[in-house]
Amino acid sequence: MKQPKGKPAKNATAGLEEAQAPHFHGHRQRLRDRFMEGGDTALADYELMELLLFRAIPRRDVKPLAKAIIERFGSFAEAVAARPERLREIDGLSEGAIAELKITEAAARRLARGALEKRTVLSSFSAVTDYCRTAMAYAEREEFRILFLDKRNALIADEVQGVGTVDHTPVYPREVVRRALELGASALILAHNHPSGDPTPSTADIRMTKDIVTIAQPFGIAVHDHLIVGRNGQTSFRGLKLI
Known part of the structure; x- marks a missing residue:
């Protein structure tokens, strides 16, 4: 059956979308899969930071930013615990991303405190x-x-x-x-x-x-x-x- 003029075949459309997808999309999924299979110990500090940044910065390769954050503060824990004003010194780190880091810190405290209650x-x-x-x-x-x-x-x-x-x-x-x-x-x-x-x-x-x-x-x-x-x-x- 001939395809109507002006409408590419389904397989051609899929191939076009795949070609246009940002190169880091596959990396993000592979990183998520590695985390789900091996937990946090399967990832370096900057890779765990990448996972946090994915939600706040969806349309950008965040690996260089994650590495810059870890290099500035020394570790994942120190970066998450850093004051917002210090996090704002990192070029490219949005307010949404800073909020994700502080939410993670608050969640860690809430989990640890839960072990003491009752x-x-x-x-x-x-x-x-x-x-x-x-x-x-x-x-x-x-x-x-x-x-x-x-x-x-x-x-x-x-x-x-x-x-x-x-x-x-x-x-x-x-x-x-x-x-x-x-x-x-x-x-x-x-x-x-x-x-x-x-x-x-x-x-x-x-x-x-x-x-x-x-x-x-x-x-x-x-x-x-x-x-x-x-x-x-x-x-x-x-x-x-x-x-």
Whole structure:
């Protein structure tokens, strides 16, 4: 049967569309397939970043951009945790793409926090450490966080009490205890990050922790631990026998 004039055959149309498809479309599908088959460990950091950028930047080869992001920040985790204003310094990174990165960071925190809820925190202390690392280890400024626990050591609240500079966060021990009394907490786990990456406690960290323990004790509020997290690991005051 002859084809009507002016209308290419179906096979010819398919071939034309295939020829016009951007070269990176096949790469995107292959990357998705590799991720679904092997998980995140099957991908390099920049490849995982590519997967995030696909949705926000659908009509462009994002591999060079993904590599530039990882090169700037050092790793996938550090890039996702970077502040929006720093992400905006990357040429070609749209507001939509920045939103995708921050949504990913929020999802990771929500998943890690979910492991702490509705259970006895001290029975799964590794989940506490994992959560604190996820929430703060790659932050560019110091944050002081408190996990407030009830009599069964279940989580009542998780609050950031202060955000400071790259090497200091102001902490007021009496305010920490006041907040614990407001929430009816029986115990606390303190946590903060060291943006330098080194989780070694400073003299000021040790003094501040002892002040909180001293002020909390008459009210029957225990301080179970103080965790310091950084990109190079974490430190437990209880593990170091500082509490």
